[in-house]
Amino acid sequence: MTFSIVARSADGRFHGVAVASKFLAVGAAVPAAEAEVGALATQAYANLAYRPQGLALLRTGLPADQVVAALVAADRGRAQRQIGVVGPDGDGATYTGDGCHDWAGGLAGPGWAVQGNILAGPQVLDAMRDAWLAGTEQQRFAERLVAALHAGDRAGGDRRGRQSAAVLVVAKDSGYGGTSDIAVDLRVDDHPDPVAELTRLLGVHVMLFERPDPATLLELTGPLADEVRDLLAAAGHGRAELDDALASWAGVENLEERLAPGRIDPVVLAHLRTTTSAKLG
Structure with a gap:
């Protein structure tokens, strides 16, 4: 059968x-x-x-x-x-x-x-x-x-x-x-x-x-860090250091397996951009 x-x-x-x-x-x-x-x-x-x-x-x-x-x-x-x-x-x-x-x-x-x-x-x-x-x-x-x-x-x-x-x-x-x-x-x-x-x-x-591919991780510095910080703030996770804010948001979104301190997985970044933009209209 x-x-x-x-x-x-x-x-x-x-x-x-x-x-x-x-x-x-x-x-x-x-x-x-x-x-x-x-x-x-x-x-x-x-x-x-x-x-x-x-x-x-x-x-x-x-x-x-x-x-x-x-x-x-x-x-x-x-x-x-x-x-x-x-x-x-x-x-x-x-x-x-x-x-x-x-x-x-x-x-x-x-x-x-x-x-x-x-x-x-x-x-x-x-x-x-x-x-x-x-x-x-x-x-x-x-x-x-x-x-x-x-x-x-x-x-x-x-x-x-x-x-x-x-x-x-x-x-x-x-x-x-x-x-x-x-x-x-x-x-x-x-x-x-x-x-x-x-x-x-x-x-x-x-x-x-899935755990992130280390070769694809992006350093959270400069303009990218500023963008991520702004997106997290818009999503209600802006009252902490950047890594802590990202971890807080990722935990809500069930993406904690893809976290890497000081860096960001492109999959996480894309999801952050998409979901936050949707919330902002």
Whole structure:
């Protein structure tokens, strides 16, 4: 009832899952991932126990294909199961039981696996594979996952229609404030075009929570500092030193992850200009 990709970044730091389905809140059922361990997707008549069990097996150092084999061997319902697994190294692995609804199947390669059931046809997985392989490491990992999902959706996706989509990405200390390993966890639970909506949410996530590129930071001196100070004052945050005023405003706007003392991220500057100009009319 679902199509998904599980993958690992080329440097091995990131693991993730992107999934879409004609199924309510697919992100609550299919994906699982753990930093420096791996990722998996359980679908068709999903066995949700595969998620903790699969991650536990990956922690022992088993390669992805052996994790898949162990999970399905112990499952009496394996004929109607589908799973994709990727570990910290090696090839991804995928399994489709012979009782899954047509069309169903999977493909796998170095650091990735795609799988789906009740699909428009094998072209869905071919499109996902091709989109993944065409991605570059310059592209954000989560965006690359969602691009593969988009490709599958455009190729026909779930033949019953669309309802939900999700993306989950993990990496060590990559979460909010560096206090978790969850880099991205976005879900569209019920929407007429869930993959497009997931893409929109990912763009918002990048703006709000991605840490700034040090090479792009602008020094808060001279005319730029004067402009920022005036904009912050107009926004009601002008009664403090510049860094403190900017931090106060950024906290309200949920942009605190993009702060850098004495400098300003161009993304933050653009948002400050846009929102303040809108308030000023």
